[in-house]
Amino acid sequence: MTSHPTAPVPATLFDDEREQRWRSRFTAARMSRPSWALDAPDRAVYLSNATGTFEIHVWDRGSGEHRQVTDRRNGTTSAVLPPDGEQVWWFADTDGDEFGHWVAQPWSAGPGAATGPAVPGAGDGYPAGLEIGRRRTAVGVSTDDGTTLLVHERGTAHDARVVYTHTEDAGVGALSEDETLLAISHSEHGDSRHPSLRVLRIEDGSTVAELHDGPGKGLAPLEFAPVAGDQRLLVGHERRGRDELLVWDPTTGAVTELEIDLPGELVAGFYPDATALLVAHTHAARTRLFRYDLADATLTELATAPGCVGSADVRDDGTVEYSSSSAATPSQIRALQPDGTDELLVSPPGERPPGSLPVRDVWTPTPDGDVHALVTEAPRDGDRPAPAVFVLHGGPHAADEDRFDAGRATWSDAGFTVVEINYRGSTGYGSAWRDAIEGRPGLTELADVAAVADALVADGTVDPARCAVDGWSWGGYLALLAAGTQPERWAAVVAGVPVADYVAAYADEMEQLRAFDRALFGGSPADLPELYREASPLTYVDAVRVPVLVLAGENDPRCPIRQIDNYLDALAVRAGRGEVRYEVSRFDAGHGSLVVTDQLDLIATEVDFVRRALAG
Numbered sequence: 198m199t200s201h202p203t204a205p206v207p208a209t210l211f212d213d214e215r216e217q218r219w220r221s222r223f224t225a226a227r228m229s230r231p232s233w234a235l236d237a238p239d240r241a242v243y244l245s246n247a248t249g250t251f252e253i254h255v256w257d258r259g260s261g262e263h264r265q266v267t268d269r270r271n272g273t274t275s276a277v278l279p280p281d282g283e284q285v286w287w288f289a290d291t292d293g294d295e296f297g298h299w300v301a302q303p304w305s306a307g308p309g310a311a312t313g314p315a316v317p318g319a320g321d322g323y324p325a326g327l328e329i330g331r332r333r334t335a336v337g338v339s340t341d342d343g344t345t346l347l348v349h350e351r352g353t354a355h356d357a358r359v360v361y362t363h364t365e366d367a368g369v370g371a372l373s374e375d376e377t378l379l380a381i382s383h384s385e386h387g388d389s390r391h392p393s394l395r396v397l398r399i400e401d402g403s404t405v406a407e408l409h410d411g412p413g414k415g416l417a418p419l420e421f422a423p424v425a426g427d428q429r430l431l432v433g434h435e436r437r438g439r440d441e442l443l444v445w446d447p448t449t450g451a452v453t454e455l456e457i458d459l460p461g462e463l464v465a466g467f468y469p470d471a472t473a474l475l476v477a478h479t480h481a482a483r484t485r486l487f488r489y490d491l492a493d494a495t496l497t498e499l500a501t502a503p504g505c506v507g508s509a510d511v512r513d514d515g516t517v518e519y520s521s522s523s524a525a526t527p528s529q530i531r532a533l534q535p536d537g538t539d540e541l542l543v544s545p546p547g548e549r550p551p552g553s554l555p556v557r558d559v560w561t562p563t564p565d566g567d568v569h570a571l572v573t574e575a576p577r578d579g580d581r582p583a584p585a586v587f588v589l590h591g592g593p594h595a596a597d598e599d600r601f602d603a604g605r606a607t608w609s610d611a612g613f614t615v616v617e618i619n620y621r622g623s624t625g626y627g628s629a630w631r632d633a634i635e636g637r638p639g640l641t642e643l644a645d646v647a648a649v650a651d652a653l654v655a656d657g658t659v660d661p662a663r664c665a666v667d668g669w670s671w672g673g674y675l676a677l678l679a680a681g682t683q684p685e686r687w688a689a690v691v692a693g694v695p696v697a698d699y700v701a702a703y704a705d706e707m708e709q710l711r712a713f714d715r716a717l718f719g720g721s722p723a724d725l726p727e728l729y730r731e732a733s734p735l736t737y738v739d740a741v742r743v744p745v746l747v748l749a750g751e752n753d754p755r756c757p758i759r760q761i762d763n764y765l766d767a768l769a770v771r772a773g774r775g776e777v778r779y780e781v782s783r784f785d786a787g788h789g790s791l792v793v794t795d796q797l798d799l800i801a802t803e804v805d806f807v808r809r810a811l812a813g
Contacts (some may be wrong), residue, residue, distance in 0.1 A: 199766045204780035205745055206798045215610045218551050222527075222603035223797050224249075226545035230508050230520040231256050231531050234282030236331070238512060240304065242266075242276050242285055247545055251791040256543070263546075267310030267421040270530065272791025279329045279351075286315045288324055293787025294752040295707070297321055299336065314348045318356025322709050323754070326369025330376040331397065335360075337369040337381075341708050344368065348399055360402035365389065365752075366439040366712035370418030373428055378405060378447065380418035390632075390713040391415035394432060396447040406447035410436060413632060417722050419464070431474070433464060439627045440464065442474070443524055444491070457489060457496060462625055465489070468643055469513045477506060479625045479711055481558065482598040484570060486519065500541055502531055505599045522601035524556040524573065553606035556617075558600055561645075561652045566623065566630065568645045571597055573605060573615040574658065582664035584612040584811055585653070586610075587646060591670030592633055593622035604800050611804050612806060614659055620645035620675075636718055639678045639732040650686060662688065665807045669693035670756065670788065673748075674734065677764070679744055681737025689810035690741075691803050693748040694756045696790050697715070697731035698766035705757035737766040744810040745779040755788045780806060796807070 209216050231241035239258040244251055253266040253276040266285050275288040283304055289312070290297035299315035316336045317566035324338025334349045336357065343364035349357035361367065361381060366389035370380040378636070379399050382392040393409040394416040397804045408416050417433035419442075428448045433440055440462035445528040457463060461480025467477060468488075476487040476496075484506045485501040495501050502521050507528065522528035529548045532542040541767040556571040575583035586608050590597045597617035608615045619626065620642040621633035634641045646666070655657045668676040668689050673695030680690040696702045698720045703714055715721055722729040730736050745768065749761045771777045782802050784790055790799065 199208070199762075199769050201765050201769060201781045202772075202779065203746075204782045204802050204806055206782075207801050209321050210607075210611060210801055210804055211662070213443055218799060219603075219607045219610045221548070222550040222606055223793055223800075225527075225550035226547045227528070227550075228254070228530070228543075228545045230510075230518060232278070232510065233258075233512070234278040234279040237278075237280075237282030237537065240278060240282035242278050244274060244276070245545060246791075246793055247547075249793050253285065255285060255701075264455055265308055266302060266306070271786050274791065275324070277327065277329065280331050280336075281742075284315075286327075286329070290787075292752045292785065293750065293789075293791070295323055295754050295787060298338075299324075299327065303621065308310070316347065316357050318349070319347050320345075323709060325367065325709070326381075327655070328369055328379070330372050330508065333376045333642065335369045335379050335399075337367065339366070339688075339707070339709050341360070343708065346379075348379070360397055360399065365710055366392075368392075370394070371421050371430060373421040373430075374423055374425055375428075378421070378428060380421070380447075382416070382418060384712065384716070388412070388716045389709070390716040392417070393539075394418050396430070400546060404810075406445075406450065407430070408445065408452075409755055410434060423467055424471040427471055429471070431461070431465060431467060435628045438629060440624075451744075455489065455494070457487075461475055462627070466510065468511050468515070469595060475509060475511050475517065477509065478598075479598075482569065482596065482619065485600065486517065496720070499533055500537055500539060501533055502529065502610065503553070504529075507600065524571070524599050524605065525552050525554060526603060527552060527601045531672055549737065550603070551606075553601070554609050555695075559649070559653070561649045563645065563648045565633065568621075568649055569619045569626070570649050571599065571617045571619075572653070572658065573609050575612050575614045576611060578660075582658060582660045582663075583612055583614050584665070586661040586665045586667050586807060587616045587618065587673035589620070589642075589666065589668035589675045590623070590645065591668070591672045592624070593620075593642065593671045594624050595671075596623040596625045598625075607800050607804060613665075613807075616649065616653065616659070618646055618649050635717060636719055636728070637732075640682065642675055643679055643683060646675070647683065657688075663811055665689040665691065665810070667691040667693075667694075667803060667807070669740035669748075670695070673756070676748070677734040677745070678732075678737070680743065681740045683738055684742045687743050689807045690745045691748070692745065693732070693799070693803075694750055694753055695747065695748070695761065696756050697733075698735040698760035699729045701760035701763055702756060705759055707754045710755060735764050735767060738764060739771065741771070741777050742766065743777075744806070745777070746803065746806040747779065748782045748784070750784055750786045750788055750790070752787045754783070783813075 226247040227247040231243040233241040284301045300312035301315040310672040322338035325339040327336045344367040346361040347357035367383040396405040419431040422429040465474040465476040474489040504521040504523040507520035517533040559570045677692040
């Protein structure tokens with residue numbers, strides 16, 4: 198096995214008040230918006246780093262008590278409460294590998310308590326959806342053999358029974374209020390990026406109805422109406438080239454497309470009485486909330502606090518609880534009452550993390566459309582622009598938004614202008630923009646990155662001699678691809694948990710991602726060897742000429758370690774000839790770390806590496 202140079206972890210990044218400031222953004226206690234038990238709404242569950250690792254916590258809203266539920270070496274991220282709130286269900290994997298099963302733990306129990314399988318007979322796999330009813334549970338399990346969806350009769354000793362199985366990707370979507378119908382997404386047509394929708398009769402697994410909108414148009418089962426006797430299903434569709442909403446009754450076939458006159462993209466859920474929808478509207482990297490009344494199609498914007506909404510839900514009394522932040526302002530969890538009163542709902546213990554700088558919007562015209570970027574500009578360095586880091590988001594079907602981010606704030610404290618680009622492939626800008634990378638992933642996104650970089654050089658925002666490119670996951674893949682295909686543009690490259698050797702990555706990654714890649718490329722590496730070769734950073738390793746930092750998780754199922762080692766071994770050959778410099782940071786976790794000290798070390802390593810690279 199080739200030995201690779203390890204990137205040093207600096208003891209400090211600053212010798213002034215900035216040191217405490219950047220660290221406290223990571224160490225300050227943070228929490229997700231609590232979600233409550235349907236029939237026991239005073240019981241809520243949330244994710245928090247209050248103990249130094251992101252773990253599952255519960256909140257008894259009646260007594261005000263907060264308790265930690267899990268305590269595992271590499272943390273825990275997924276948890277939900279069944280309707281009665283008597284248990285906490287959380288997903289048990291091994292050291293961040295994402296492979297495991299749901300376990301049930303008594304509400305009153307703490308870390309280390311005995312747990313048992315939440316869904317007997319479901320077996321281990323990658324999660325593919327979970328819906329917990331009062332009488333029944335539906336769970337999805339993905340393995341190398343495909344996807345299996347099962348239903349368990351709660352309170353019985355019987356194992357869960359299979360209601361659907363297929364070699365292509367699928368998932369549990371929604372369970373009807375009477376628990377007789379199960380909506381699933383599936384890709385039997387071979388395109389998991391644009392799934393079809395099917396409603397099954399739980400009793401025997403038979404098909405009640407199917408929706409398929411054709412090539413390039415996906416459907417998402419969002420939620421059944423939460424009212425007894427109402428079998429309407431809220432569905433996300435893209436029939437007009439963007440994410441919109443329709444209501445479908447699979448028992449009658451009636452479909453009502455909701456014509457909501459807002460630019461951008463929409464997702465929603467029912468109000469508890471099913472007379473209205475809580476609509477999240479995303480446009481130009483900001484998300485706001487609306488109420489849509491189904492009877493008269495009235496749309497009303499909700500008077501939430503300034504900022505970008507992260508998540509939201511409606512309680513039985515009509516109160517909307519939501520999280521909100523901006524690039525400058527850390528996240529808060531708030532409650533908007535029916536009378537319009539908006540107030541802080543709950544805060545984690547300790548001091549609030551320090552804020553940061555706002556972003557400004559930059560739109561760069563290109564032949565393929567305007568590329569939207571968010572720029573956090575640092576003060577000029579004398580008579581020239583500050584050094585810049587282009588931070589590329591993961592996904593690829595995700596987007597950078599005007600939300601608070603401790604990593605962005607750290608780069609700003611270090612004197613870097615931060616550029617975040619919603620390249621083609623990003624969500625929030627319509628289906629055509631998202632799907633523009635089909636058949637040519639990687640190089641398509643980097644063409645947009647180059648266009649934005651050129652525009653910012655031309656207007657004096659960035660110095661072309663002092664630009665670094667950084668990213669994690671798909672963003673790490675793009676950064677590593679840029680190292681070999683755009684070597685003249687960058688002074689340093691940082692790639693966190695990247696795809697580095699696409700053919701080996703395909704062989705080793707979880708089946709859900711293999712299905713995604715087949716849909717993205719149009720086939721497997723065996724079908725399209727030249728296309729995968731063109732998209733792989735390993736192909737261009739001999740063109741790399743700037744310092745490269747690679748950060749990798751030992752247990753990563755998404756961007757597995759073997760394919761990263763293949764790339765590093767190729768870099769090592771060139772480094773041995775004195776042609777390139779590179780460093781590696783490996784951590785004992787999966788696709789990122791949930792341990793706060795690891796997060797501190799990783800971002801410090803990134804900033805220190807780029808500083809040293811720019812210093813020559």
